[in-house]
Amino acid sequence: MPHSKIQTSTRKIMQPNYQPASIEQQAQRHWEDRQAFRAAEQSDKPKYYCLSMFPYPSGKLHMGHVRNYTIGDVLSRYHRMKGFNVMQPMGWDAFGLPAENAALANNVPPAAWTYANIDYMRKQLKSLGLGIDWSREVTTCTPEYYRWEQWLFTRLFKKGIIYKKTASVNWDPIDQTVLANEQVIDGCGWRSGAPVEKRDIPMYFFRITQYADELLQGLDTLPGWPEQVKTMQANWIGKSHGCDIHFPYDMETVGSGGMLKVYTTRPDTLMGATYVAVAAEHPLAARAAAISEKSELRDFIAECKHGGTAEADMATMEKKGINTGMFVGHPVTGEKLPVWIANYVLMSYGEGAVMAVPAHDERDYEFAAKYDLPVKHVIASTELLDKWKKLEAQFGADGHELDREDLDLMGMIAYLGKVLMDMPAPSEALINLVQEFAGQLQLESPYTGQGTLVCSGKYGGMEFQEAFDAISADLQARGLGRKSGKFRLRDWGISRQRYWGCPIPIIHCFTCGDVPVPDEQLPVKLPENVVPDGAGSPLAKMQDFYMTPCPQCGKAAKRETDTMDTFVESSWYYARYASPDCTTGMVDERAKHWLPVDQYIGGIEHAILHLLYARFFHKLMRDEGLVQGDEPFKNLLTQGMVVAPTFYREDAHDRKQWFNPSEVDVKTDERGRPVGATLKADGLPVFIGSTEKMAKSKNNGVDPQAIIDEFGADTARLFMMFAAPPEQSLEWSDAGVEGAFRFLKRVWKAAHDHVEQGIVTAYRSGEPENVWPGTRLSAAAKALRLQLHQTIAKVDDDLGRRKTFNTAIAANMELLNALAKFDEQTPIARTVAQEVLEAIALMLNPIVPHLSHALWAELRPGSDVLDQPFPNADPSALAQDEIEIVIQVNGKLRGNLTVAKTADKATLEQLALAHPAVEKQLAGAVPKNIVVVPGRLVNIVV
């Protein structure tokens, strides 16, 4: 709207000091009165669904939450200003293990503990001033939510997407209970201290592998996801191309006919296989143990039962094995290869058996070295082949011809040595070459790269792909194998022998088998007034819960007492927010309006599991006709971890007790490094552990409440956003909180000083000049407007495209510093000052919305900042005639030049050569080359 005259007014006095407590209270009440963040489907604006990963209600917020939710709120508010119809919901990932741990420790039912935590944390979240539509709040432990999860389960069970099989879990033999990986510490149960064993139990599985290809290919349709996350997911799914190879049993030692199946991605190394290895759970291992007279095999298999199921433990375990005494035949040569049982072979991947090629595989090499198994080199690198050629040439020059036919690479050294001995006078060059070659062969580690096949019979001389094709074709022709592909991804086991989770809706009937609970009997409600005792699942002891008639035949049957993995709840909550009150289905039509999520924000620690499961669930729901589209999250921002040091003491049983950083005094050396820590309570030392993500289990979360109480939510938000860009991990420190507070005070004061003189209409190109004929902007005012509009353009880009909120804040700080130096008091200068202050209030609005609300009310009485769009940069203010360019000599900075923006290459070159600093550097020499980058620099190369 053009304004015809410049208005000046004075009004009630603005509060001289920045008082966050009252400002924030007022702003939050105002938003609530206006229902400002209620999201409605009816809108002529484009929708923007901004979702932050919902918290687990662990008790209190920690800094990681503040970071996550502030980022989400900044993006929400920014998009609102950019004209979007924004929906930002919040809820609670409320089932989970910590509630059971709290129950054990405090004798409180998990439900009561959880609901109390939710109430407290909701209050904390509200005090941060987040623009959330609280009418959509979702809590996963309520029957209204999980009944639909049970409903979907029964559908998928009937479809065969969910099935039952046995799988290994960590078993605590003392507490007689299944342990989570986190509860296994150094191979022992966290409470009993007893060595953990693997135990096979029946579990329900989601057939996620059926969607493996789609989950992999879908990654290519997600340009708004970080490359890093897509790479991690692709590697996790782990599609590989390889070959199934069958090794025929040796009748004599195995005692029957048959084939040992292995899968390998390196069939080109088949000729280097010197043994095969099977997992301890492999049928052939059991058979060997059964027919063996000695107990060693049985003992070894039993030993492999010790320890937990975590992959990291398996992979770092010392490699151990035992010879079964059985043999299989090599599918090409027929040579007898020994069958070993090895603890590094995983039953869960491939066939549970591998062909071992020590010369070209790290783990096989280590194993072969330990048990003195033969190593056969069959792949030669390019460098090795080059050396061999040189050798041949040198031997030729010295008058000998080398016989390279079928030469075993390890045998070569002996052979070459012998030839050398036989020569009357070998040249020094030859001796050196042989030594070099020998050194290359006796590598400490195997050569695992691709190369040319050697010592491989008819395959000798072939490259990787050629050999791959030839060998698999030959095997197929003889019925001993064929090309094949595999995924590393395994089906998703969701049964948990725990209380505080969503009951699995299955009834076991002796007659009918596993019967899914019929729709009309859903939900299967979890009894809430229960305190687990740590020994097995409470549900399995509650007859009232598990005794039930079979829905099919009506006979007495038993309800399943396992609950679901909590990842199941978090796999579809994003869809439920669209229709949180729907009582007729998981979601309704509104899901089609809001999905996909436009921006998802959460910790990088969820890069694989949660995000993969949620993508999988979206496809399941799509196939049920519940949602549209193939992917749930269009754009993803993975926030870096907020990490903090951990502190602990060990009790008599080496169990650790963790202390919060707030309970500890840390001593540092003169360089600021921690050298020791003591507990405030008793002054005695505690150990300093590693620095890790803030988590309940290590008690290193830092509560933001103290900062909010002392400085206000805006300072907490500003500080968190200013500390680092969102994707970067951040070691927690509150140094700098006061700096953030100081900045807000400076903004307030600048506005106050201006308002005290009377507010005016903000400068708009050309207008004040028309109103006050003869007035013009001073050079300083023009420069300030240039900086203002450069800042607007930058902040817009930082908040929108780059999502680097720290630099957006820094640019505003620079602008405020520039405004503070601008002391012109002419009427036209005051319109520029007004323009700058209004722009700062708007640019900072997404980050410090309470302050922005209050400032706007002072700068533009009667109008609401919620209705303001994000400012636009004024092109006329950005126009510049002159720019600064850099002069380098040999790439080093030697001076600057201010030149016309239009200066061409020749002019720039001339001006640079005439620069005194350049003349001094050149000292009469003639430049070899001059590189001119217009608008940037001139580099003179001497």
Place this chain on the structure above:
RNA sequence: GCCCGGGUGGUGAAAUUGGUAGACACAACGGACUUAAAAUCCGUCGGCUUGAAAAGGCCGUACCGGUUCAAUUCCGGUCCCGGGCACCA
């Protein structure tokens, strides 16, 4: 062990497409104001070095090497730190 990130002043960081290394802050130090303190404002602030000063020079982005007129940025290798590894969420 495997997969994915990160490493820049005393500290958090900036440098957006290979083009001025250290913006903006914190801390520290010096000064102004004050009876004093707090608050606020002004100034200094990577290392070494030449110079009385003005003003220069060299080195410097974990480490080693490479590509380039030019590397924090690209490539190869090493070390350290963080995340994930399927039952923490």
